[in-house]
Amino acid sequence: DVTALDLETGKTAGAFFAAAATEDEIIPQLGVLSGEIVEKLFGVKTAARTTPAAPAVAPPAPYPPAGAASPLPAPAAAPALVSPAAAALQDPGKPWIPTSLNKISESGKIADELHGIVSGDSDSEGNSEVIAYGKKGIYLYRVSGTAILPKIRITEGLPTHILNIEAVDLDKDGAKEILATGIDGDNLRSSVWKKKGEVYEKIADRVPYYLVLLPDWRGKKVVAGQEAGSDTPFHGKLYEMSWDGKTLKARNPLPADTLRAPLSTGIFGLSSAKFGEEWNWVYTDENDHLRILDAAGTTAFKSSAKYGWSGDYFEWGIHVPRTGKTRYNIRKAARISVRADGVPLILVPMEEEGLLNLGSSSKTTRLVLLRWEGGEFVESAGTTKGDRAYSGADFLSPNGLRIGGKVVASVIDQPDGVLKGGVSRLLLFEVK
Numbered sequence: 405d406v407t408a409l410d411l412e413t414g415k416t417a418g419a420f421f422a423a424a425a426t427e428d429e430i431i432p433q434l435g436v437l438s439g440e441i442v443e444k445l446f447g448v449k450t451a452a453r454t455t456p457a458a459p460a461v462a463p464p465a466p467y468p469p470a471g472a473a474s475p476l477p478a479p480a481a482a483p484a485l486v487s488p489a490a491a492a493l494q495d496p497g498k499p500w501i502p503t504s505l506n507k508i509s510e511s512g513k514i515a516d517e518l519h520g521i522v523s524g525d526s527d528s529e530g531n532s533e534v535i536a537y538g539k540k541g542i543y544l545y546r547v548s549g550t551a552i553l554p555k556i557r558i559t560e561g562l563p564t565h566i567l568n569i570e571a572v573d574l575d576k577d578g579a580k581e582i583l584a585t586g587i588d589g590d591n592l593r594s595s596v597w598k599k600k601g602e603v604y605e606k607i608a609d610r611v612p613y614y615l616v617l618l619p620d621w622r623g624k625k626v627v628a629g630q631e632a633g634s635d636t637p638f639h640g641k642l643y644e645m646s647w648d649g650k651t652l653k654a655r656n657p658l659p660a661d662t663l664r665a666p667l668s669t670g671i672f673g674l675s676s677a678k679f680g681e682e683w684n685w686v687y688t689d690e691n692d693h694l695r696i697l698d699a700a701g702t703t704a705f706k707s708s709a710k711y712g713w714s715g716d717y718f719e720w721g722i723h724v725p726r727t728g729k730t731r732y733n734i735r736k737a738a739r740i741s742v743r744a745d746g747v748p749l750i751l752v753p754m755e756e757e758g759l760l761n762l763g764s765s766s767k768t769t770r771l772v773l774l775r776w777e778g779g780e781f782v783e784s785a786g787t788t789k790g791d792r793a794y795s796g797a798d799f800l801s802p803n804g805l806r807i808g809g810k811v812v813a814s815v816i817d818q819p820d821g822v823l824k825g826g827v828s829r830l831l832l833f834e835v836k
């Protein structure tokens with residue numbers, strides 16, 4: 405930051421700013437500063453160029469005769485070198501690449517093993533609501549500035565094992581409802597909760613579909629549902645769900661073929677986004693690989709790294725002697741936001757290399773922000789390796805991610821065990 409003051413009056417003559425994200429950008433940004441100062445204080449516009457030209461070596465100017473006034477040299481034209489970060493700050497509509505997730509706060513301890521989080525409503529003052537959940541409870545928190553403050557907890561009237569939570573405005577009244585999907589034994593059960601003042605009340609129950617929110621399917625938000633299967637927990641066509649004022653009902657079938665891999669293993673881990681001119685499914689498969697599928701469900705890309713770990717699993721099906729029921733690991737769907745230029749950004753936990761996929765909470769993960777580039781997922785930003793297990797994350801901004809936007813994540817500090825209960829926290833990040 406540079407501020408220029410008028411020596412005679414002491415008033416500000418100009419204020420100037422340029423951003424340098426790394427040490428290598430500092431020197432070019434000095435050129436940006438000097439160019440702005442020259443233009444705004446002296447009225448001389450500088451010539452823009454992308455690389456600094458080597459200065460020509462000129463002979464020294466002769467000294468003026470004794471007693472003559474020394475003319476002030478004309479201001480030198482400074483190269484207008486603008487970093488991507490500075491360009492995005494100057495024009496928020498230009499494409500930008502996020503490079504870091506900076507943790508700015510975290511909540512107190514939560515006495516549960518949290519398996520996911522989703523963003524709720526945001527008010528006019530910039531406060532946001534986040535909805536975290538464990539196996540048996542829902543926790544609502546308010547994000548005010550950098551503070552993460554507890555609001556209410558929901559434990560009654562839920563399925564015995566929560567599998568997924570979504571937040572979407574079903575009745576178009578401007579407030580999001582909570583969609584809770586879970587199982588009671590081998591019975592699939594989803595319910596709808598509506599905000600009444602500062603609490604939530606259940607307004608629909610016994611919806612026999614596993615519910616997920618598709619953030620962008622052919623230009624609109626869609627709640628998709630899938631019924632319970634016979635050989636697998638969830639099987640059959642995906643349906644666009646419709647709110648009739650009392651409950652959610654299946655309406656139009658979606659085009660994805662769920663009779664063949666990878667969607668034959670169920671709806672959990674499913675999201676959607678537009679890549680280029682096509683709307684695609686974004687899917688975390690049963691082996692934790694992140695895939696892009698076309699409208700019919702055919703794989704267009706499969707990652708080599710593993711994503712979507714949540715730390716939770718459930719048992720389902722026929723009890724087999726010695727081995728018991730089949731265990732199914734719950735995979736997290738990637739959360740998707742869109743830059744100003746329409747490019748989707750993918751937020752998802754990433755499993756550390758070399759760790760066994762045992763479906764337990766003992767492993768560690770990182771939180772990563774991916775972008776689609778050159779036919780593959782490229783990591784733009786991520787948390788550093790550590791001992792924490794990220795079990796879920798979501799964007800706070802309802803209108804697409806911008807520089808300085810916030811991301812909230814759930815982390816498991818201590819897994820739920822036989823002797824000790826689980827301990828988790830919520831972490832708040834700023835995207836730079």
